[in-house]
Amino acid sequence: MATEPIAEELAGTCVDSHGSAIGMPQLCADWIPNQVFWLVIALVVVFLVLSRIALPRIASVLAERRGTITNDIAAAEELKRQAAEAEKAYDKALADARAEAQAISQKTRDEIKAQLDEATAAADAQIAAKTAESEKAIAEIRASAMENVELVAKDTAGAIVAALGGSADAATVSAAVGNRMKG
Amino acid sequence: MATEATHGAEMAEHGADAGGLVFHPMDQFIVKPLFGDGAVGMFTITNVTLWMAIAILVITGLMVLGTSRRAVIPSRSQSVAEMAYGFIYKMVEDVAGKDGLTYFPYIMTLFMFIVVSNFLGLIPMSFTTTSHFAVTVVLALCVFLTVTIIGFVKNGASFLSLFWVSSAPLALRPVLAIIEIISYFVRPVSHSIRLAGNVMAGHAVIKVFAGFAGLALISPLSVVAITAIYGLEVMVAFVQAYVFTILTCVYLKDALHPHH
Numbered sequence: 001m002a003t004e005p006i007a008e009e010l011a012g013t014c015v016d017s018h019g020s021a022i023g024m025p026q027l028c029a030d031w032i033p034n035q036v037f038w039l040v041i042a043l044v045v046v047f048l049v050l051s052r053i054a055l056p057r058i059a060s061v062l063a064e065r066r067g068t069i070t071n072d073i074a075a076a077e078e079l080k081r082q083a084a085e086a087e088k089a090y091d092k093a094l095a096d097a098r099a100e101a102q103a104i105s106q107k108t109r110d111e112i113k114a115q116l117d118e119a120t121a122a123a124d125a126q127i128a129a130k131t132a133e134s135e136k137a138i139a140e141i142r143a144s145a146m147e148n149v150e151l152v153a154k155d156t157a158g159a160i161v162a163a164l165g166g167s168a169d170a171a172t173v174s175a176a177v178g179n180r181m182k183g
Numbered sequence: 184m185a186t187e188a189t190h191g192a193e194m195a196e197h198g199a200d201a202g203g204l205v206f207h208p209m210d211q212f213i214v215k216p217l218f219g220d221g222a223v224g225m226f227t228i229t230n231v232t233l234w235m236a237i238a239i240l241v242i243t244g245l246m247v248l249g250t251s252r253r254a255v256i257p258s259r260s261q262s263v264a265e266m267a268y269g270f271i272y273k274m275v276e277d278v279a280g281k282d283g284l285t286y287f288p289y290i291m292t293l294f295m296f297i298v299v300s301n302f303l304g305l306i307p308m309s310f311t312t313t314s315h316f317a318v319t320v321v322l323a324l325c326v327f328l329t330v331t332i333i334g335f336v337k338n339g340a341s342f343l344s345l346f347w348v349s350s351a352p353l354a355l356r357p358v359l360a361i362i363e364i365i366s367y368f369v370r371p372v373s374h375s376i377r378l379a380g381n382v383m384a385g386h387a388v389i390k391v392f393a394g395f396a397g398l399a400l401i402s403p404l405s406v407v408a409i410t411a412i413y414g415l416e417v418m419v420a421f422v423q424a425y426v427f428t429i430l431t432c433v434y435l436k437d438a439l440h441p442h443h
Contacts, residue, residue, distance in 0.1 A: 015213060025212035026316045026383060033225040034214060035317040042235035043325075046242055046296050051288035054246035058268045061253050061261075068255055 153177050204397055208390035212314055212383065230310040238299045238312070246295070267295065271428065278432035282439055289329070290435075293322060294428040301382060301420035305413070314383040316375060323375035326431050334438035345441035374430055381423045385416040 014028035154174045249260030304311025334342040346363040395405040
């Protein structure tokens with residue numbers, strides 16, 4: 001309690017003997033110069049720090065970022081353009097290849113058709129020749145068969161005449177048979 | 184330190200005499216010398232000095248150290264600094280116009296100092312520099328004087344047309360001019376008292392509720408109320424810094440473009 005008067009004296013008119021504020025400390029005139037002095041110093045320091053170092057740095061970072069973003073967008077557009085070009089080239093190559101393939105297949109088809117036609121014609125000719133040959137052979141066979149029939153008929157007729165007790169020479173019989181067969 | 188302990192003891196004794204509840208909501212605003220126990224002179228190093236120095240350190244830490252890597256992809260602190268920059272830059276540009284951007288560093292200084300001081304004041308046991316009229320009046324007067332000087336330098340005598348409402352009927356204009364002049368000179372008053380008043384009131388209310396915590400019966404309610412008011416104060420800390428800054432921009436706009 002001995003310190004009370006000293007504290008009161010030193011603290012001025014704004015603090016009571018218990019160290020509590022008398023009224024509003026905001027209105028204590030004793031403290032105003034101190035606050036104003038330190039405030040001015042603080043504001044000057046903050047202003048210098050911000051305007052000399054912080055704000056230019058942040059501005060440059062933001063500008064750099066904006067530049068980077070703009071560049072990236074430009075690069076992306078360039079890549080997109082290249083991709084579109086590549087796609088166009090691919091489409092063109094594909095169309096070309098398809099046309100070529102069609103041409104090749106058409107040509108091959110034509111060739112095969114020509115070969116086929118040729119082979120068919122050859123086969124037809126062969127078949128016709130074979131047919132003619134066969135027909136000729138058949139005609140020969142038929143002719144020889146008719147000849148044989150006449151011969152057999154003459155022999156048989158001669159034999160039948162002899163068996164019936166007649167007698168006839170071979171020339172008569174064959175002439176008679178020949179007449180019959182003609183008639 | 185020893186004297187502080189005795190002060191505490193005295194306060195407790197004092198409170199006990201008064202009947203259990205101790206209310207000293209304004210003690211948190213007392214300006215004290217940091218070293219020794221003497222009177223507070225103009226150049227005395229006080230708790231004001233300490234907390235303004237901490238504010239400077241915080242601002243430097245955020246705006247200078249936080250952006251030291253200059254990364255294109257920002258770190259957390261760098262994006263906070265960039266956000267603050269962009270926030271105020273856009274505010275100045277939108278409110279005061281393109282030619283107001285010349286004064287962007289000044290406005291940024293005001294905003295950073297006020298917002299950091301307000302938030303530092305929310306730390307328990309801290310000292311809130313922006314709760315003192317001495318501080319906010321200086322801030323507001325700086326704005327008022329700067330803006331008035333800019334107005335006259337940029338526009339000459341035609342700056343006075345700010346008070347002559349040409350869109351009003353001629354008969355009303357002298358009356359409006361008087362009202363406009365009064366409102367112009369009231370600006371620094373409202374500008375400063377709005378900030379200090381809001382901050383001081385919130386802190387005092389928290390202290391009053393804290394005083395009620397001495398009674399066991401209502402202490403839970405008191406703690407809940409302190410928490411709620413604290414949340415409100417966090418908002419107030421930012422909103423008042425924002426209001427102070429945007430009003431500065433509005434006044435600057437009036438100085439740059441005084442014609443209605």
